[in-house]
Amino acid sequence: MTTDFYRRDRAQHPAPYAPGYKSTVLRAPFRPLHALEQTALDKTGPALGHAPLGPLDHDLIRNAATTGDALGERIYVFGRVLDENGRPVPNALIEVWQANAAGRYAHVRDGYLAPLDPNFSGCGRCVSDADGRYLFRTIKPGPYPWPNNGSDWRPAHIHLSIFGEAFAQRLITQLYFEGDPLIPLCPIVNTIADKSAVDRLVARLDLRNQEPFDCLAYRFDIVLRGRRQTHFENRPEGL
Amino acid sequence: MRDRLLETPSQTAGPYVHIGTAPQSIGRPPLINQPGPVIESNTGEAIVIEGTVLDGAGAPVRDAMLEIWQADGLGRIGEFGLFGRTVADFSSGLFRFQSVRPGAHAQGHAPHVALLIFARGINIHLHTRIYFPQDLEAMEQDSDMKRLEPEARETLIAREAGRNEAGLPVYRFDIRLQGAGETVFFDI
Numbered sequence: 001m002t003t004d005f006y007r008r009d010r011a012q013h014p015a016p017y018a019p020g021y022k023s024t025v026l027r028a029p030f031r032p033l034h035a036l037e038q039t040a041l042d043k044t045g046p047a048l049g050h051a052p053l054g055p056l057d058h059d060l061i062r063n064a065a066t067t068g069d070a071l072g073e074r075i076y077v078f079g080r081v082l083d084e085n086g087r088p089v090p091n092a093l094i095e096v097w098q099a100n101a102a103g104r105y106a107h108v109r110d111g112y113l114a115p116l117d118p119n120f121s122g123c124g125r126c127v128s129d130a131d132g133r134y135l136f137r138t139i140k141p142g143p144y145p146w147p148n149n150g151s152d153w154r155p156a157h158i159h160l161s162i163f164g165e166a167f168a169q170r171l172i173t174q175l176y177f178e179g180d181p182l183i184p185l186c187p188i189v190n191t192i193a194d195k196s197a198v199d200r201l202v203a204r205l206d207l208r209n210q211e212p213f214d215c216l217a218y219r220f221d222i223v224l225r226g227r228r229q230t231h232f233e234n235r236p237e238g239l
Numbered sequence: 240m241r242d243r244l245l246e247t248p249s250q251t252a253g254p255y256v257h258i259g260t261a262p263q264s265i266g267r268p269p270l271i272n273q274p275g276p277v278i279e280s281n282t283g284e285a286i287v288i289e290g291t292v293l294d295g296a297g298a299p300v301r302d303a304m305l306e307i308w309q310a311d312g313l314g315r316i317g318e319f320g321l322f323g324r325t326v327a328d329f330s331s332g333l334f335r336f337q338s339v340r341p342g343a344h345a346q347g348h349a350p351h352v353a354l355l356i357f358a359r360g361i362n363i364h365l366h367t368r369i370y371f372p373q374d375l376e377a378m379e380q381d382s383d384m385k386r387l388e389p390e391a392r393e394t395l396i397a398r399e400a401g402r403n404e405a406g407l408p409v410y411r412f413d414i415r416l417q418g419a420g421e422t423v424f425f426d427i
């Protein structure tokens with residue numbers, strides 16, 4: 001039998017009820033979560049990261065292109081998927097979605113006046129390799145306004161959905177970009193009480209991994225829940 | 240001193256989750272090997288699970304994305320486990336999966352489907368379970384169900400709701416996020 005995952009440390013996550021973000025007011029449960037032992041079902045998950053992807057799924061600059069590359073600041077987003085024990089998570093499926101460079105989503109329900117880009121859908125996927133490394137290429141999304149407290153503005157962000165090896169590791173989050181002055185003003189960011197936790201959602205500019213004369217690079221590591229260790233096991237190196 | 244890394248914090252899936260997880264639902268071509276609402280398996284009775292996610296005011300959550308993970312009809316998990324994903328209908332809020340009724344995957348656990356709910360305003364996904372009315376006896380022996388108050392337990396049991404046009408039995412499972420009849424959500 002596989003060992004259990006560490007309990008989720010809810011202090012590292014946003015509060016479900018966070019009235020500064022108005023949509024939580026009617027959608028956050030009133031009752032506390034009911035703690036359960038993990039069953040074998042929770043400790044396994046779909047092997048989505050083992051199925052082949054489309055050849056351009058990781059390249060949002062080209063994967064919806066019709067007349068040319070998507071417009072905007074060309075970037076790589078890359079990093080490693082690790083578990084809480086510092087071990088790489090291979091074959092993690094990462095699905096991403098984002099607004100275009102002007103801050104507009106290619107979505108029937110986004111009515112923001114900024115223009116659509118006919119060469120950009122904002123949808124991508126990639127899978128982590130044996131060392132947990134992943135990479136996709138995209139354009140830096142623009143900030144956009146949304147109705148919350150009047151016109152609030154989202155910092156530039158990319159939505160990420162991650163499948164590790166078990167359903168218990170399932171996670172959806174958003175990455176932000178280093179230096180964006182909108183980050184501390186964002187009601188959604190501020191649903192996370194712990195500023196150091198917010199900091200772990202900020203991708204860092206990494207010039208060493210740029211594509212010269214082509215593309216900047218931002219590094220973003222992802223940590224999924226890890227399995228409990230036995231006392232006999234050695235500590236992983238490099239923490 | 241903590242010797243572990245900290246899990247990446249969750250953030251809401253937001254209202255545009257369809258772009259990255261269910262592009263067909265907004266009229267874009269599906270990606271290859273992308274999971275959807277119909278799970279093919281010949282290991283058990285094919286069923287439909289449908290329902291609505293309701294907010295604290297009783298309004299349907301029309302931007303929800305839902306995922307299920309379950310044993311197959313023979314109770315097998317791991318590589319035989321069944322996964323599905325669907326999104327709420329943009330106008331009615333109804334969600335629908337086609338699957339098979341799961342077998343029991345472990346001693347002491349009644350057959351159930353693990354269900355995750357993502358949406359705008361849900362800062363970290365909610366985890367619940369769907370049990371089936373045929374398994375009431377197994378539920379009596381289920382250590383998790385036994386620890387719940389009867390009215391809480393009731394929120395986890397799907398209701399038989401006739402058959403669809405194709406003759407498949409339909410199970411209704413509404414999810415109440417908040418307030419009266421609030422669904423039990425788990426920390427697992």
Ligand SMILES: [Fe+3]
Pocket residue numbers: 099154157159253255
């Ligand atoms: Fe967004």
